[in-house]
Amino acid sequence: MGDGPITFEISASSDDCGARAGSVTTPHGSFDTPAFMTVGTRASVKGLWSQVVADLGARIILANTYHLMLRPGAALIAEMGGLHAWSRWNRPILTDSGGYQVFSLTDLNEVHDDGVTFRSHLDGALIHLTPEVSIQAQNDLGADIIMAFDDCPPAPEDGGAAPSAGAVEDYRARVEQACDRTARWLERCRRAHRRDDQALFGIVQGGVDLEQRTRSVEQVCQHDLPGYAIGGVAVGEGFEGLRHAVEHTAPLLPEDRPRYLMGVGYERDILTAVRAGVDMFDCVLPTRHGRNANAFTPQGPLRLRNQRFARDASVLDPGCDCPACAGGYSRSYLRHLFQSGEMLGPILASAHNVRHFQRFLLDIRRAIVDNGWSLIRRRWPVLDAPT
Amino acid sequence: MGDGPITFEISASSDDCGARAGSVTTPHGSFDTPAFMTVGTRASVKGLWSQVVADLGARIILANTYHLMLRPGAALIAEMGGLHAWSRWNRPILTDSGGYQVFSLTDLNEVHDDGVTFRSHLDGALIHLTPEVSIQAQNDLGADIIMAFDDCPPAPEDGGAAPSAGAVEDYRARVEQACDRTARWLERCRRAHRRDDQALFGIVQGGVDLEQRTRSVEQVCQHDLPGYAIGGVAVGEGFEGLRHAVEHTAPLLPEDRPRYLMGVGYERDILTAVRAGVDMFDCVLPTRHGRNANAFTPQGPLRLRNQRFARDASVLDPGCDCPACAGGYSRSYLRHLFQSGEMLGPILASAHNVRHFQRFLLDIRRAIVDNGWSLIRRRWPVLDAPT
Numbered sequence: 001m002g003d004g005p006i007t008f009e010i011s012a013s014s015d016d017c018g019a020r021a022g023s024v025t026t027p028h029g030s031f032d033t034p035a036f037m038t039v040g041t042r043a044s045v046k047g048l049w050s051q052v053v054a055d056l057g058a059r060i061i062l063a064n065t066y067h068l069m070l071r072p073g074a075a076l077i078a079e080m081g082g083l084h085a086w087s088r089w090n091r092p093i094l095t096d097s098g099g100y101q102v103f104s105l106t107d108l109n110e111v112h113d114d115g116v117t118f119r120s121h122l123d124g125a126l127i128h129l130t131p132e133v134s135i136q137a138q139n140d141l142g143a144d145i146i147m148a149f150d151d152c153p154p155a156p157e158d159g160g161a162a163p164s165a166g167a168v169e170d171y172r173a174r175v176e177q178a179c180d181r182t183a184r185w186l187e188r189c190r191r192a193h194r195r196d197d198q199a200l201f202g203i204v205q206g207g208v209d210l211e212q213r214t215r216s217v218e219q220v221c222q223h224d225l226p227g228y229a230i231g232g233v234a235v236g237e238g239f240e241g242l243r244h245a246v247e248h249t250a251p252l253l254p255e256d257r258p259r260y261l262m263g264v265g266y267e268r269d270i271l272t273a274v275r276a277g278v279d280m281f282d283c284v285l286p287t288r289h290g291r292n293a294n295a296f297t298p299q300g301p302l303r304l305r306n307q308r309f310a311r312d313a314s315v316l317d318p319g320c321d322c323p324a325c326a327g328g329y330s331r332s333y334l335r336h337l338f339q340s341g342e343m344l345g346p347i348l349a350s351a352h353n354v355r356h357f358q359r360f361l362l363d364i365r366r367a368i369v370d371n372g373w374s375l376i377r378r379r380w381p382v383l384d385a386p387t
Numbered sequence: 388m389g390d391g392p393i394t395f396e397i398s399a400s401s402d403d404c405g406a407r408a409g410s411v412t413t414p415h416g417s418f419d420t421p422a423f424m425t426v427g428t429r430a431s432v433k434g435l436w437s438q439v440v441a442d443l444g445a446r447i448i449l450a451n452t453y454h455l456m457l458r459p460g461a462a463l464i465a466e467m468g469g470l471h472a473w474s475r476w477n478r479p480i481l482t483d484s485g486g487y488q489v490f491s492l493t494d495l496n497e498v499h500d501d502g503v504t505f506r507s508h509l510d511g512a513l514i515h516l517t518p519e520v521s522i523q524a525q526n527d528l529g530a531d532i533i534m535a536f537d538d539c540p541p542a543p544e545d546g547g548a549a550p551s552a553g554a555v556e557d558y559r560a561r562v563e564q565a566c567d568r569t570a571r572w573l574e575r576c577r578r579a580h581r582r583d584d585q586a587l588f589g590i591v592q593g594g595v596d597l598e599q600r601t602r603s604v605e606q607v608c609q610h611d612l613p614g615y616a617i618g619g620v621a622v623g624e625g626f627e628g629l630r631h632a633v634e635h636t637a638p639l640l641p642e643d644r645p646r647y648l649m650g651v652g653y654e655r656d657i658l659t660a661v662r663a664g665v666d667m668f669d670c671v672l673p674t675r676h677g678r679n680a681n682a683f684t685p686q687g688p689l690r691l692r693n694q695r696f697a698r699d700a701s702v703l704d705p706g707c708d709c710p711a712c713a714g715g716y717s718r719s720y721l722r723h724l725f726q727s728g729e730m731l732g733p734i735l736a737s738a739h740n741v742r743h744f745q746r747f748l749l750d751i752r753r754a755i756v757d758n759g760w761s762l763i764r765r766r767w768p769v770l771d772a773p774t
Contacts, residue, residue, distance in 0.1 A: 043723070047730045051714055072697065072723050079698060080719050088715050310459065311466060327438060328475050332467050336430070336459050343434040343730060 004226050006144065006199040008033075008258045008279075012369045018251055018277030021368040024227075024258055026092040026144035027197050028084060031059035033258060034274045034364055036357045037094060037282035042067045043077070043087040046287045047347040048354065050089045056322060056351060057358035060092040060144075062282045065137050066101035070120050070127075074140035082142030094282070095143040097134045097189075097203075100152050100231075100263070111151060113181065131188035139195050147229065148189040150203040151181040155236035175207040176215075178232070183219035190223060199226035201260060207232050208241045210248045217252040227258040230278070234263035243272050250277040267296075267360055267382050274364055286357050290350030293338040297356070300382045302331070304349065309335040322355035324348040391613050393531065393586040395420075395645045395666075399756045405638055405664030408755040411614075411645055413479040413531035414584050415471060418446035420645060421661045421751055423744045424481060424669035429454045430464070430474040433674045434734040435741065437476040443709060443738060444745035447479040447531075449669045452524050453488035457507050457514075461527035469529030481669070482530040484521045484576075484590075487539050487618075487650070498538060500568065518575035526582050534616065535576040537590040538568040542623035562594040563602075565619070570606035577610060586613040588647060594619050595628045597635045604639040614645040617665070621650040630659050637663040654683075654747055654769050661751055662760075673744050677737030680725040684743070687769045689718070691736065696722040709742035711735040 010022040022033045038045050038058040045053045045061065053061065063083060068074060080086040083093050102109050102118045109118035115130030131149040138146040156163060156171040163171075182205045193200050202220040206213035220228060230249050233242050246261060250273065253259050260280035261273045270281055289296065293304040297317040302309070312331035316324055324334070329348055337345030360380060367376045377383055397409040409420045425432050425445040432440045432448065440448065450470055455461060467473040470480050489496050489503045496505035502517030518536040525533040543550060543558040550558075569592045580587050589607040593600035607615060617636050620629050633648060637660065640646050647667035648660045657668055676683065680691040684704040689696070699718035703711055711721070716735055724732030747767065754763045764770055 042727045042729055043720070044727075044729045044731045047734065049710060049714060049716070049731060049735060051710065067727075071727060072719075076698065076719075080700060080717065086717065086720050088720070311463065313467060323436060323438065327436060329436070330467065330473065332459075332463075333430075333473050333475070340429045340431075340454075340458060342429055342431045343733065344431045344436060346730065347434065347734070348436060 004199060005197050006226050008227070008256065010256075014275070014368050014373075015371050016373070017275040019274045019364075019368045020277065020279070021365045022279065024092070024279075026060075026199070028090060028092050028144050029059070031092055032365055033279040034270075034361055034368075035060060035280050036270070036361045037062045037280065038354050038357075039064075039282055039284045039287065040087070040089075041284070042071075043083055045350075045354070046291065047343075047350045050087060052323075052351065053089070053354065054091065056355045057362070058354060060094060061089055062094045062096065063087075063141065063143065064098070064101060065095045065134060065141065066098035066105070068141060069098060069137045070122055074137035078140035078142065082140075084142065092145070093143040094145040095138045095141050095147065096262070097147045097149040098129055098137070099134070099149050102129055103152060103154070111181075113184070115149070115185075131185040132192040135189050135192040135194075135200075139193065139198065142195075143198065145199045145201060145227065146193070148182070148186045148200060148202050150185060150205060150231050151178040152205065152232050152235065153178045153207060155207065155241065171207070172209060172212070175205065175209050175212045178205045178207075179212050179216040179219065182216065182231075186220060186223060201225060201227040201229050203229045203231040203262070204249060204253070205232045206245070206249070208237050208245050210244065213245060213249045214252065217249060221254060225257070227260060227280075228253045229260040229262050231262050233261065234265055234269075234283075239269065242269060246273045246278065247276045253277075267380060270360070271364065271376070271383055274368075286353035287350045290353045291346040293345065293349060295334075295349050296353050296382075298380045298382055300385050304331065304335050304345070305338050306335070316349075316352050317356070320352060320355060320359065322352045324352040391586060392584050393613050395614070395643065397643075401662070401755050401760075402758050403760070404662040406661045406751075406755045407664065407666070408752045409666070411479070411666075413586070415477060415479050415531050416446070418479055419752055420666040421657075421748055421755075422447060422667050423657070423748045424449045424667065425741050425744075426451075426669055426671045426674065427474070427476075428671070429458075430470055432737075432741070433678065434730075434737045437474060439710075439738065440476070440741065441478065443742045444749070445741060447481060448476055449481045449483065450474075450528065450530065451485070451488060452482045452521060452528065453485035453492070455528060456485060456524045457509055461524035465527035465529065469527075471529065479532070480530040481532040482525045482528050482534065483649070484534045484536040485516055485524070486521070486536050489516055490539060490541070498568075500571070502536070502572075518572040519579040522576050522579040522581075522587075526580065526585065529582075530585065532586045532588060532614065533580070535569070535573045535587060535589050537572060537592060537618055538565040539592065539619050539622065540565045540594060542594065542628065558594070559596060559599070562592065562596050562599045565592045565594075566599055566603040566606060569603065569618075573607060573610060588612060588614040588616050590616045590618040590649070591636060591640070592619045593632070593636070595624050595632050597631065600632060600636045601639060604636060608641060612644070614647060614667075615640045616647040616649050618649045620648065621652055621656075621670075626656065629656060633660045633665065634663045637665050640664075654767060657747070658751065658763070658770055661755075670744075673740035674737045677740045678733040680732065680736060682721075682736050683740050683769075685767045685769055687772050691718065691722050691732070692725050693722070703736075703739050704743070707739060707742060707746065709739045711739040
């Protein structure tokens with residue numbers, strides 16, 4: 001597709017799976033796909049200023065509408081020139097709708113057909129979030145890609161175990177309701193959306209119920225949109241649940257539009273979804289784990305507080321070119337930073353983890369072009385590690 | 388002087404005051420004087436990795452022996468190749484003796500003629516710190532300049548007010564005792580010092596008692612040392628107390644050795660001391676104030692949490708070339724980072740403040756060469772701001 005605020009071009013497709021490599025061009029430049037979006041919840045990738053984030057290879061950042069609308073307010077950011085100018089990130093940005101955070105961060109929330117009512121986690125103020133309010137906030141923030149306001153129910157309580165007939169029925173009813181609401185809210189989002197320099201993506205729901213996934217795809221794809229997202233995963237359904245949902249849903253989405261799997265994830269989740277035809281990902285893992293002293297490596301994570309690193313002179317990953325690894329900071333020194341509560345520990349581990357995922361996606365894009373899937377598995381043993 | 392582990396060369400002296408510009412060359416390179424040493428207490432300048440610190444113009448870092456000997460231990464750092472290799476700072480480093488931190492950070496401490504006994508602020512362990520223990524730790528850490536273990540009494544209780552005769556006598560006795568101990572401990576430090584690639588600086592005590600200052604200078608300068616420090620200031624004596632002590636003491640110290648004023652300070656303190664003939668400074672202000680949302684500017688500090696910055700699109704200081712200012716991050720955005728508890732606020736403010744002091748010292752060195760003291764006052768109005 002070539003019309004509208006963004007264009008998506010596929011440059012290579014895999015021979016033996018649904019994976020494709022390409023690029024998305026936005027009003028603030030382009031990014032290669034499959035892409036991993038680094039999360040900057042409050043218009044800041046935690047611990048890293050925007051030039052550092054760009055140096056780490058990130059080309060698109062995700063910011064959270066929920067947090068920014070509460071503080072400092074979307075209107076203030078609009079007044080300051082929008083997210084790009086204000087956060088000094090002159091590359092693509094995507095904002096989510098805020099719905100997911102309402103469900104996950106607020107104690108008191110009530111979903112109804114008009115929207116969601118909740119209490120601010122900052123000051124307890126009662127807030128009514130609707131498709132119109134979300135789109136207005138996202139228009140104010142000015143991201144290149146904005147997301148429809150959707151109804152995202154949690155995973156079934158039982159996960160993989162055998163649930164009771166009643167629980168199955170309850171889950172199915174809740175998922176069906178979420179799909180219908182999401183479809184109705186998408187219409188309202190489209191009507192509310194006022195900026196032709198922002199691409200509105202629709203979101204497919206349906207949880208781990210594949211029939212509902214099909215139905216939601218049909219509902220959402222009635223709208224000709226510049227991109228489509230798979231929502232309602234990474235909410236506790238486990239790897240197999242995610243795999244089934246994604247492998248079922250991704251191929252149903254239009255081939256010529258970017259497909260975005262929201263909130264995912266670990267290396268194995270990403271590879272699985274790429275092979276199913278997903279083009280975009282986002283996850284807080286790199287920075288959240290970095291702050292918690294967990295460093296990703298191709299061999300698996302390192303828990304840097306572990307005593308065994310006290311005298312370990314090696315860097316996190318000798319193959320990595322991030323400031324921590326290229327800078328020669330040893331595991332011994334990094335452990336010391338975490339044990340001493342020094343800010344620099346989270347900073348360096350976050351920088352490393354952000355770069356880790358960018359390097360992983362770079363290898364994935366090469367594998368798609370070269371059909372080099374076995375090479376990927378050799379270079380990233382973590383993909384076959386027991387979980 | 389040209390022998391020993393460091394050399395000090397004076398390249399310019401001021402016509403109308405005691406100020407001199409020069410450079411100190413160490414086994415890890417040289418730094419221009421007057422120099423402001425950025426503090427990296429636990430072998431990390433808080434929030435900034437070593438390459439960033441170098442990019443900000445810092446050429447010598449101060450690390451604290453007290454913190455590092457408690458965690459992770461000086462022997463471990465020696466095993467990892469010493470402070471330079473371990474913290475990835477291949478430029479000059481100075482370590483203090485640990486004495487000052489014992490007095491300021493530990494609740495239970497007892498000074499006696501052999502040394503100081505205190506409880507670790509980390510785990511309550513009883514630790515005996517002596518001249519020999521301090522020098523052993525500093526030999527292990529491997530800094531280019533190490534400091535004698537001294538006895539540093541607090542300022543008189545009353546500060547500038549009229550104290551009672553008893554209080555005056557108590558203070559004088561305590562200061563006299565501190566001078567004598569400091570002199571005896573210096574002898575023990577010299578005997579304990581084992582590395583000829585590290586320069587041991589002596590420390591003059593005497594508080595705000597100018598007679599004691601003179602006596603301490605005589606005691607300490609009996610030793611031919613590569614540098615001399617003025618200790619026992621910035622301990623609560625106020626600007627006038629500091630000024631009197633420094634203007635009295637600095638000229639008494641050997642002209643051909645670097646003079647180091649410990650723990651100082653604000654711009655006005657530094658300028659006053661430079662004009663008295665001081666060459667080296669260190670202070671935690673840039674990073675501590677940065678973490679607390681205070682940004683230094685030539686016009687005076689900005690308290691970034693202030694509501695008046697919410698929509699302020701200007702950078703901290705348009706004349707500054709730090710990542711925050713050159714990166715174009717507005718006061719509005721920086722305020723948001725602090726209000727939201729984002730790590731990036733302290734990081735950017737710390738980077739700015741570190742650069743602020745480097746720029747200030749750069750201007751001071753120029754003023755010494757050009758006799759441009761009035762230009763300094765025009766460029767740095769904070770020097771004449773009411774306090």
